[in-house]
Amino acid sequence: MSDALLEIRDLSVDYLLDKGAFRAVKNVSFEVRRSELFGLAGESGCGKSTIAYAITRLAKAPAWVAGGEILLDGQDLLKLPEAALQKVRWRRIGMVFQSAMNSLNPLMRVEAQFHDVLHRHLGSSRAQSRARAEEMFKLVGIPLSRLSDYPHQFSGGMRQRIVIAICLALKPELIIMDEPTTALDVVVQREILEQVIDLQRSHGFSVLFITHDLHLMAQLCHRIGVMLRGELVEVGDVRQVSRAPAHEYTRKLWSAIPQLPGHSALREVLA
Amino acid sequence: MNALPTLAVSDATAEPVIRLEAIERSFGLVQALRSVSLSLRAGRALALVGESGCGKTTCARIIARMDTPTAGEMYFRGATVTKPGLAAEERAYRRAVQMVFQDPFASLNPVFSVQHHLARPLALHGHAKGKAQLVKRVADLLAWVGLEPAATAHKFPHELSGGQRQRVNIARALAVEPEVLVADEPTSMLDVSIRLGILDLLARIKRERNLALLYITHDIATAAHVAEEVIVMFAGQMVEWGDTKAVIGEARHPYTRLLLSAVPDPDRPFVPGDSARFLAHAEQVRALSRPTSHDVEKVGPNHFVRALGVSS
Numbered sequence: 001m002s003d004a005l006l007e008i009r010d011l012s013v014d015y016l017l018d019k020g021a022f023r024a025v026k027n028v029s030f031e032v033r034r035s036e037l038f039g040l041a042g043e044s045g046c047g048k049s050t051i052a053y054a055i056t057r058l059a060k061a062p063a064w065v066a067g068g069e070i071l072l073d074g075q076d077l078l079k080l081p082e083a084a085l086q087k088v089r090w091r092r093i094g095m096v097f098q099s100a101m102n103s104l105n106p107l108m109r110v111e112a113q114f115h116d117v118l119h120r121h122l123g124s125s126r127a128q129s130r131a132r133a134e135e136m137f138k139l140v141g142i143p144l145s146r147l148s149d150y151p152h153q154f155s156g157g158m159r160q161r162i163v164i165a166i167c168l169a170l171k172p173e174l175i176i177m178d179e180p181t182t183a184l185d186v187v188v189q190r191e192i193l194e195q196v197i198d199l200q201r202s203h204g205f206s207v208l209f210i211t212h213d214l215h216l217m218a219q220l221c222h223r224i225g226v227m228l229r230g231e232l233v234e235v236g237d238v239r240q241v242s243r244a245p246a247h248e249y250t251r252k253l254w255s256a257i258p259q260l261p262g263h264s265a266l267r268e269v270l271a
Numbered sequence: 272m273n274a275l276p277t278l279a280v281s282d283a284t285a286e287p288v289i290r291l292e293a294i295e296r297s298f299g300l301v302q303a304l305r306s307v308s309l310s311l312r313a314g315r316a317l318a319l320v321g322e323s324g325c326g327k328t329t330c331a332r333i334i335a336r337m338d339t340p341t342a343g344e345m346y347f348r349g350a351t352v353t354k355p356g357l358a359a360e361e362r363a364y365r366r367a368v369q370m371v372f373q374d375p376f377a378s379l380n381p382v383f384s385v386q387h388h389l390a391r392p393l394a395l396h397g398h399a400k401g402k403a404q405l406v407k408r409v410a411d412l413l414a415w416v417g418l419e420p421a422a423t424a425h426k427f428p429h430e431l432s433g434g435q436r437q438r439v440n441i442a443r444a445l446a447v448e449p450e451v452l453v454a455d456e457p458t459s460m461l462d463v464s465i466r467l468g469i470l471d472l473l474a475r476i477k478r479e480r481n482l483a484l485l486y487i488t489h490d491i492a493t494a495a496h497v498a499e500e501v502i503v504m505f506a507g508q509m510v511e512w513g514d515t516k517a518v519i520g521e522a523r524h525p526y527t528r529l530l531l532s533a534v535p536d537p538d539r540p541f542v543p544g545d546s547a548r549f550l551a552h553a554e555q556v557r558a559l560s561r562p563t564s565h566d567v568e569k570v571g572p573n574h575f576v577r578a579l580g581v582s583s
Contacts, residue, residue: 043462044433141550156323185322185489187553190533194546201543212463218537242537256464258496260519260534 004031004071005206006055006174011068013050013059023066024050026230032174037200037207039217041253042227048210052178055208056089072174091121094172094205096163098179103163104151110162111147117166136165140195157188161195168199178210193220214253218242226250285312286349288450288483289334289368294343296329296507303329304340305507305563311451316477316484318494318515320530321504327487330504331455334485335370336361366396369444373456375436379428385439386424389413392446412442416472434465441472451483452476458493470496492534495519500573503527505560513574523576526560529553 011028014021025047032038040048053059055070057077070077077088097103105113114133118124124132134144140161151159160180167175177196181189197220200207211217217224218238225235226247234247245251287310296304303326311317311334319327332338333345336355345353347364355361372378379388389409393399399408410420416438428436437457444452454473458466474497477484486497494501495515502512503526511524522528529552562580570576 043464186491186533186535187322187529191546191550191553194541194549197541197543198546213535214463215535215537219535219540238540253464256467258467258470258490258493260492260531261495261516 003033005034005036005073006032006208007069007071007074008051008055009069009071011051011054011070012066013047013054014064014066016062016064021064021066024063024230025054027068028227028230028232029068030225030232030235032206032208034173034206035200035204036223037197037209037221039209039211039221039224040227041211041214041217041224043212043253046227047230048227049178052095052176052208052210055176056093056095057085058089058095090117090167090172091170092173094167094170094175096160096167096175096177096180098182104159106151109148109150110154114147114166114169118169121170132169133165136169139168139199140165155188157184157192160184160192164192164196164199168203168205171203172205174206174208176208176210179212180209181216182211182213189216196220213257214242215257226253285314287312287346288348290346291330291334292344292346294330294333294340294345296326296333296338297341303507304333306343306565307504307507307509309502309509309512311483311485313450313483314477314481315500316474316486316498318486318488318498318501319504320488320491320494320501322489322530325504326507327504328455329507331370331453331485331487334451335368335453336365366447367450369447369449369452371437371440371444371452371454371457374460375433375440376428376460378440379436381428384425384427385409385413385431388439388443389424389446392443396447398446398448408446412446413439415445416442417468418442432465433461434469437461437469438472441469441476445476445480449482451485453485453487455487456489457486459489466493467496473497490534491519491530503530505557508560508563508577510560511574511576513571517571517574521571521574523570523574524560525556525579529556 008031009029011025012023013025014023028051040051042048050059050063053063054065055077059065065078072088072092077085080088111130111133115126115129118129118132133147137144137147142158142161154162181192209217209221221238223235223237224241225232226241226249227233228249234241234245234250241250245254289311292308294304294307307330309317319330321327329338333340340353344351352364386409389412390405393405393408399405409424413420413423418435418438431439458469461469470493473484473486476482486494488494498515500513501515501518502509503518503524504510505526511518511522511527518527519531522531559579564578564580566578568576568578
């Protein structure tokens with residue numbers, strides 16, 4: 001209990017429809033520990049993204065948090081006034097979304113977007129923002145000369161790295177990554193996630209990683225939760241969920257993924 | 272024109288339905304395709320694998336007549352079709368080649384029902400006459416792609432899931448009764464858990480309808496699932512191609528190996544502290560694979576590798 005950074009207790013989220021409420025998340029409880037990579041897996045529509053939005057209270061109508069608690073360091077985010085929440089959002093909990101490639105402002109140079117975030121949250125001056133942006137670009141391996149470029153001048157993978165860099169610039173304690181690499185090809189996906197692992201190690205933040213790709217999740221995360229129709233059906237250590245899945249649905253999810261024939265023979269290729 | 276072996280991809284017994292020879296396509300200074308040669312044969316699937324921007328979609332667009340090559344020749348049943356011919360020939364070609372697109376959400380018209388989407392190509396191409404026959408043919412098509420005809424025909428696209436929409440897209444392509452199906456990343460926007468179903472459907476179409484299938488993907492693992500032959504592309508060049516088993520089992524080209532090593536494998540967790548090495552390695556492989564090269568080595572009965580070029 002002591003090392004839990006984020007604790008979700010009995011969370012229920014409804015989508016209010018004309019015909020009544022549709023419960024998208026049903027009494028879900030789990031915790032993300034400090035410096036832990038926690039994965040949430042499941043099919044489209046199982047409620048995993050709804051949880052991500054609920055944590056930062058970005059869920060908009062018709063979504064409605066019907067009950068439960070979301071504790072960050074013991075403090076219930078659902079009860080926080082909006083002004084206090086703004087100090088938590090981005091500052092303490094960063095977010096990287098699937099469409100993050102498109103979440104940069106196309107009309108602003110990347111440097112200005114760093115300043116926008118840093119000025120608003122930390123009151124940084126232009127020079128301070130510039131220094132921080134340079135530091136972050138070094139971290140994600142993009143040449144500093146490109147800070148003055150516009151988003152369209154970068155490839156999809158680079159844009160995703162920039163979003164991660166902006167997110168990290170505020171030194172959040174938790175980063176929610178919702179399908180961060182689904183739109184990218186496998187090599188670029190691997191490049192970005194390898195970097196995330198290294199940054200996680202050096203900076204010590206926690207990650208809530210959301211994807212439908214169990215294989216990828218098993219490579220990356222320490223613990224995994226599997227969701228089915230709004231319910232968390234299984235939570236456990238990576239080894240346990242991948243080697244000995246307890247729930248029938250988890251087993252099905254594993255066997256549904258196309259695999260390379262005889263992929264084990266390839267292991268030494270990049271050794 | 273260089274001495275490229277004309278991709279003797281399959282058993283070479285059947286005459287290819289479509290053959291591309293040394294196709295080039297440039298957009299200004301960008302060479303999107305550099306001497307691409309391939310053959311599509313009835314009842315066989317060819318996978319085109321590569322990263323975003325490697326030219327695989329450009330290749331599909333040229334085959335589907337949405338783009339024209341800058342150089343090279345394209346043959347349909349032995350006759351050259353590089354330039355659009357007479358209207359009748361053109362119509363025959365377009366009927367023979369149908370496409371399934373990546374985005375199942377954007378490729379159906381939201382204001383028309385599934386019935387409309389399937390009845391139109393049937394009527395336009397004269398495969399069904401009269402209302403009763405149309406309804407029957409649409410029902411047959413829906414059943415064929417694994418959808419419940421009575422429940423689906425009158426639905427609108429927004430009432431269907433991504434996987435169901437992609438099945439409707441496949442049914443629409445089949446309504447024209449094509450000989451060649453070009454599927455451009457048909458599963459990349461779908462959930463992992465329903466990808467296999469669509470891949471199995473494509474494999475069944477190929478087998479039972481004796482169609483030539485060009486399957487385009489960035490996921491080499493799914494390519495292995497549907498295609499007998501695979502072409503790995505990088506920066507507009509075919510870098511390694513041949514029998515899927517050979518290319519995946521005994522990959523020679525560094526780019527193919529990189530692609531294989533990046534396929535998510537749950538038994539091989541990421542090692543912290545490894546990112547710099549992987550990034551440097553990936554960048555090095557890309558730099559090595561980029562230069563144009565005309566040397567192709569035959570390393571197996573049906574397995575070819577392009578030698579690394581010299582950077583200029």
